[in-house]
Amino acid sequence: AASSSLPTLDRLHETLEMLEKKERLLQKKSSAEIKKAKDYTKAKNKNAAIQCLKKKKLYETQIEQLSNFQLRVHDQIIMLENAKATTDTVDALRSGSSAVKAIQQSLEY
Secondary structure (H helix, E strand, O other), X not given: OHHHHHXXXXXXXXXXXXXXXXXXXXXXXXXXXXXXXXXXXXXXXHHHHHHHHHHHHHHHHHHHHHHHHHHHHHHHHHHHHHHHHHHHHHHXXXXXXXXXXXXXXXXXX
């Protein structure tokens, strides 16, 4: 069971990386819209500036959604790592117990 969690952990880490990349891209786009809005405001083009701010708001909504996804993936990673640590510990204790029994049995003969 523990070894099957490794590919899953890898996939979760890859997903996290992909979400972080998407978030960075959206933040760049959001910043670009703010700059464009300022430029349009200076040029007295209020409608175009408002459109830029609306796009910025859409990007911010997407960024927030990606942040929530990242938190959920982080949560899954932590749970899986904890489960793996528990499994590894139980396996080690079983091995230790088996070794002690084997020694005790060898001493009985």
